[in-house]
Amino acid sequence: xxxxxxxxxxxxxxxxxxxxxxxxxxxxxxxxxxxxxxxxxxxxxxxxxxxxxxxxxxxxxxxxxxxxxxxxxxxxxxxxxxxxxxxxxxxxxxxxxxxxxxxxxxxxxxxxxxxxxxxxxxxxxxxxxxxxxxxxxxxxxxxxxxxxxxxxxxxxxxxxxxxxxxxxxxxxxxxxxxxxxxxxxxxxxxxxxxxxxxxxxxxxxxxxxxxxxxxxxxxxxxxxxxxxxxxxxxxxxxxxxxxxxxxxxxxxxxxxxxxxxxxxxxxxxxxxxxxxxxxxxxxxxxxxxxxxxxxxxxxxxxxxxxxxxxxxxxxxxxxxxxxxxxxxxxxxxxxxxxxxxxxxxxxxxxxxxxxxxxxxxxxxxxxxxxxxxxxxxxxxxxxxxxxxxxxxxxxxxxxxxxxxxxxxxxxxxxxxxxxxxxxxxxxxxxxxxxxxxxxxxxxxxxxxxxxxxxxxxxxxxxxxxxxxxxxxxxxxxxxxxxxxxxxxxxxxxxxxxxxxxxxxxxxxxxxxxxxxxxxxxxxxxxxxxxxxxxxxxxxxxxxxxxxxxxxxxxxxxxxxxxxxxxxxxxxxxxxxxxxxxxxxxxxxxxxxxxxxxxxxxxxxxxxxxxxxxxxxxxxxxxxxxxxxxxxxxxxxxxxxxxxxxxxxxxxxxxxxxxxxxxxxxxxxxxxxxxxxxxxxxxxxxxxxxxxxxxxxxxxxxxxxxxxxxxxxxxxxxxxxxxxxxxxxxxxxxxxxxxxxxxxxxxxxxxxxxxxxxxxxxxxxxxxxxxxxxxxxxxxxxxxxxxxxxxxxxxxxxxxxxxxxxxxxxxxxxxxxxxxxxxxxxxxxxxxxxxxxxxxxxxxxxxxxxxxxxxxxxxxxxxxxxxxxxxxxxxxxxxxxxxxxxxxxxxxxxxxxxxxxxxxxxxxxxxxxxxxxxxxxxxxxxxxxxxxxxxxxxxxxxxxxxxxxxxxxxxxxxxxxxxxxxxxxxxxxxxxxxxxxxxxxxxxxxxxxxxx
Numbered sequence: 001x002x003x004x005x006x007x008x009x010x011x012x013x014x015x016x017x018x019x020x021x022x023x024x025x026x027x028x029x030x031x032x033x034x035x036x037x038x039x040x041x042x043x044x045x046x047x048x049x050x051x052x053x054x055x056x057x058x059x060x061x062x063x064x065x066x067x068x069x070x071x072x073x074x075x076x077x078x079x080x081x082x083x084x085x086x087x088x089x090x091x092x093x094x095x096x097x098x099x100x101x102x103x104x105x106x107x108x109x110x111x112x113x114x115x116x117x118x119x120x121x122x123x124x125x126x127x128x129x130x131x132x133x134x135x136x137x138x139x140x141x142x143x144x145x146x147x148x149x150x151x152x153x154x155x156x157x158x159x160x161x162x163x164x165x166x167x168x169x170x171x172x173x174x175x176x177x178x179x180x181x182x183x184x185x186x187x188x189x190x191x192x193x194x195x196x197x198x199x200x201x202x203x204x205x206x207x208x209x210x211x212x213x214x215x216x217x218x219x220x221x222x223x224x225x226x227x228x229x230x231x232x233x234x235x236x237x238x239x240x241x242x243x244x245x246x247x248x249x250x251x252x253x254x255x256x257x258x259x260x261x262x263x264x265x266x267x268x269x270x271x272x273x274x275x276x277x278x279x280x281x282x283x284x285x286x287x288x289x290x291x292x293x294x295x296x297x298x299x300x301x302x303x304x305x306x307x308x309x310x311x312x313x314x315x316x317x318x319x320x321x322x323x324x325x326x327x328x329x330x331x332x333x334x335x336x337x338x339x340x341x342x343x344x345x346x347x348x349x350x351x352x353x354x355x356x357x358x359x360x361x362x363x364x365x366x367x368x369x370x371x372x373x374x375x376x377x378x379x380x381x382x383x384x385x386x387x388x389x390x391x392x393x394x395x396x397x398x399x400x401x402x403x404x405x406x407x408x409x410x411x412x413x414x415x416x417x418x419x420x421x422x423x424x425x426x427x428x429x430x431x432x433x434x435x436x437x438x439x440x441x442x443x444x445x446x447x448x449x450x451x452x453x454x455x456x457x458x459x460x461x462x463x464x465x466x467x468x469x470x471x472x473x474x475x476x477x478x479x480x481x482x483x484x485x486x487x488x489x490x491x492x493x494x495x496x497x498x499x500x501x502x503x504x505x506x507x508x509x510x511x512x513x514x515x516x517x518x519x520x521x522x523x524x525x526x527x528x529x530x531x532x533x534x535x536x537x538x539x540x541x542x543x544x545x546x547x548x549x550x551x552x553x554x555x556x557x558x559x560x561x562x563x564x565x566x567x568x569x570x571x572x573x574x575x576x577x578x579x580x581x582x583x584x585x586x587x588x589x590x591x592x593x594x595x596x597x598x599x600x601x602x603x604x605x606x607x608x609x610x611x612x613x614x615x616x617x618x619x620x621x622x623x624x625x626x627x628x629x630x631x632x633x634x635x636x637x638x639x640x641x642x643x644x645x646x647x648x649x650x651x652x653x654x655x656x657x658x659x660x661x662x663x664x665x666x667x668x669x670x671x672x673x674x675x676x677x678x679x680x681x682x683x684x685x686x687x688x689x690x691x692x693x694x695x696x697x698x699x700x701x702x703x704x705x706x707x708x709x710x711x712x713x714x715x716x717x718x719x720x721x722x723x724x725x726x727x728x729x730x731x732x733x734x735x736x737x738x739x740x741x742x743x744x745x746x747x748x749x750x751x752x753x754x755x756x757x758x759x760x761x762x763x764x765x766x767x768x769x770x771x772x773x774x775x776x777x778x779x780x781x782x783x784x785x786x787x788x789x790x791x792x793x794x795x796x797x798x799x800x801x802x803x804x805x806x807x808x809x810x811x812x813x814x815x816x817x818x819x820x821x822x823x824x825x826x827x828x829x830x831x832x833x834x835x836x837x838x839x840x841x842x843x844x845x846x847x848x849x850x851x852x853x854x855x856x857x858x859x860x861x862x863x864x865x866x867x868x869x870x871x872x873x874x875x876x877x878x879x880x881x882x883x884x885x886x887x888x889x890x891x892x893x894x895x896x897x898x899x900x901x902x903x904x905x906x907x908x909x910x911x912x913x914x915x916x917x918x919x920x921x922x923x924x925x926x927x928x929x930x931x932x933x934x935x936x937x938x939x940x941x942x943x944x945x946x947x948x949x950x951x952x953x954x955x956x957x958x959x960x961x962x963x964x965x966x967x968x969x970x971x972x973x974x975x976x977x978x979x980x981x982x983x984x985x986x987x988x989x990x991x992x993x994x995x
Contacts, residue, residue, distance in 0.1 A: 039317030073119030214255020744788025
């Protein structure tokens with residue numbers, strides 16, 4: 001038993017409590033409500049903790065370096081309508097916070113990137129994504145390996161979410177009662193739970209079942225369970241049958257009996273366990289206690305060494321600070337934040353050494369780096385990984401956090417140095433940097449059309465011929481190495497037309513803004529524009545557009561069990577002038593179809609649905625037939641439904657037509673904008689297939705994409721198809737002539753998703769996506785040169801994909817996303833500034849999706865230039881977008897040009913396949929009887945107060961008096977019928993004489 005006498009490196013580690021004046025005091029913590037959470041959590045930038053407020057659902061947010069009394073008041077995040085039961089910072093982003101509440105919702109927040117917060121700094125923040133549940137949320141916890149994977153317990157179910165796409169991927173049931181704690185294994189593969197039914201279970205979310213189940217603590221009070229890193233060991237805390245608190249160590253391969261048990265007395269507070277996998281230090285803190293106990297886990301029986309106790313004030317909650325914040329040059333191996341009734345006490349654990357001038361390598365093994373190993377999509381696809389490690393040795397670290405007294409803020413590739421002495425005075429700012437793209441031996445295939453040389457702040461992208469291009473492309477230039485595009489006599493008429501179509505332009509160099517504000521509100525955009533010596537702002541007619549949710553009488557309410565697991569490639573919500581379709585939870589891919597002409601409250605149950613045999617991935621309405629709905633499923637099948645007149649009266653299980661040809665799960669489907677019965681689909685088999693619904697057959701196929709295709713869009717003339725792919729490239733196809741792309745260029749670098757749409761008569765591409773740092777962005781590309789975007793607008797860091805809708809008459813792009821309440825609007829133009837931000841519409845509560853209607857649905861009398869339906873978690877609401885105008889009695893012809901008739905086909909499928917390019921006809925939206933604003937009479941200018949004296953305008957008092965008397969005289973002089981006394985006979989004068 002000689003191992004018993006082995007001296008531990010951390011045996012004498014002890015908490016070095018600071019002086020009381022260094023505590024964070026004057027907090028309104030009070031008596032917190034009972035929950036399964038720890039009431040306080042910390043990241044590398046912030047600490048969050050429960051507070052008591054009259055509104056409920058409030059969290060206090062402070063920089064993790066805060067100390068002493070608060071001078072600017074307590075910044076509070078109004079997170080939920082009811083008490084926040086649990087919350088946790090993302091391990092890969094110090095500014096992302098997930099919260100769960102008694103109001104049954106889960107929200108993900110992006111906190112502002114600034115060091116000094118005042119009391120109102122968090123008042124305008126909205127959640128980036130929100131998930132609705134049936135019952136109270138008990139716990140939330142992030143996957144330690146995959147970025148954007150969140151697990152939560154909702155009563156007896158563990159739900160796993162893909163936060164990047166806003167989807168609930170898995171719902172793991174099988175618990176006999178309320179789940180009290182959830183913990184991930186260190187490699188992020190499995191979960192362990194403790195339940196009120198006194199059992200401990202190991203779950204594999206991706207296999208959908210319980211791996212192992214065993215009896216836990218026999219007491220009826222709350223229990224906790226914690227996976228000890230990536231070891232085969234689990235620690236649980238709970239109560240014995242005689243109400244004594246106990247700690248048990250388990251082997252995750254067998255729950256027959258615990259490996260070791262520690263008795264902690266008979267106090268009533270729930271014991272919260274904390275584990276540091278680097279030092280094997282295990283901490284225990286009981287709610288309501290005034291002491292923290294810790295021990296060291298060993299590899300031999302009895303596995304746990306002696307207990308140590310540190311006394312403090314009565315504990316409300318405890319949090320561990322990330323290891324990369326430790327002051328290693330003072331022997332700090334761990335740091336706890338202790339939440340009390342009115343204060344937060346930092347408790348650094350110091351290992352005593354004779355000298356701290358040198359770095360003690362034996363105390364600090366490699367630790368978690370804060371970088372993800374896998375994206376969410378890879379983890380959900382079945383891939384596994386390990387946490388990425390980093391050294392804490394200051395001499396071997398390249399980031400500023402290696403120096404004592406510095407903090408490493410964020411994991412988006414941005415290192416912010418903030419010395420300990422200046423943290424209180426200097427706000428942290430996040431630089432906005434345009435990263436130059438390195439020149440590679442295989443540059444992206446980009447067609448160069450501009451005849452002028454490019455001067456850019458980024459390295460020059462050398463053009464190279466695309467070997468995949470056809471020999472004689474008739475739609476775009478066939479040589480990418482050709483720098484001059486002057487027309488010659490050898491060029492054909494069609495080539496000349498194509499060059500004119502691509503509208504050759506000179507691309508100015510791209511400027512790099514110096515920095516952005518430290519605070520990043522959700523509605524603020526950082527715009528990167530090409531450099532220009534002088535540029536005046538463009539005054540948009542739509543700058544002050546107004547969005548308005550119409551009266552509740554027109555709403556469809558009481559939607560039950562809305563499914564939020566539809567993949568991010570889908571718009572999730574589809575509406576036309578007659579109907580809308582919404583996804584419903586349940587097996588078999590359930591879709592409800594609602595008649596928009598019958599608003600009101602839906603029945604609680606028994607509504608008819610479209611039932612499929614597998615999960616639904618996307619669905620779109622036929623733009624030329626309001627009764628035909630096309631649905632894509634993950635069983636490789638496309639269902640074509642014909643909705644009966646008057647709507648669904650019963651549940652339908654058999655479609656009128658099926659299309660099958662893909663070999664893998666389908667991403668999305670899209671209709672051709674002009675040709676009837678032409679449909680395009682994309683799937684996991686990396687192919688694009690074009691279908692003719694008139695014959696029910698596949699007619700064309702494209703096989704060029706090496707990775708997942710996020711989105712595609714038809715050009716307005718119906719000739720070309722653009723795609724944006726996960727490999728970071730944008731491509732343009734002429735599908736009727738060539739399987740290979742005509743052009744390709746670099747697109748968004750992020751892997752979360754992207755969208756593309758054609759704007760400005762098909763001369764430009766408007767693309768939304770993500771940066772590598774997960775910032776959302778929108779970009780405008782010239783189709784004549786995809787090498788560099790003309791302009792980029794960086795939005796906030798948020799998981800949902802921005803879904804664009806382009807109104808070609810107003811040149812306005814509307815951007816909406818799942819789980820937000822804002823709709824952003826931008827106007828695009830062919831000259832600088834190419835992208836102009838317009839007013840942002842903020843709806844009541846969060847929405848899931850928007851679906852915009854054809855222009856014919858707008859009411860020009862109300863100056864309504866766009867109309868949409870808004871899907872929330874429980875309702876469908878009409879939204880009107882108008883422009884404020886004074887003379888609304890006139891038809892605003894400057895806002896309503898002749899519009900294209902996109903609700904009627906301009907050709908058949910056979911005509912389009914044969915090469916015909918009929919364009920849509922145009923009509924005027926001018927209502928009968930309304931005059932045009934341009935024909936309105938011009939009013940005479942009003943006299944200014946300070947104009948020169950004009951006798952016709954200004955009159956003297958005498959003139960005014962004379963005019964008044966004249967008017968009165970004229971009125972009295974008007975004679976009508978004679979008065980009675982005028983008709984009476986008079987008497988002679990002698991009759992007045994006295995007798």
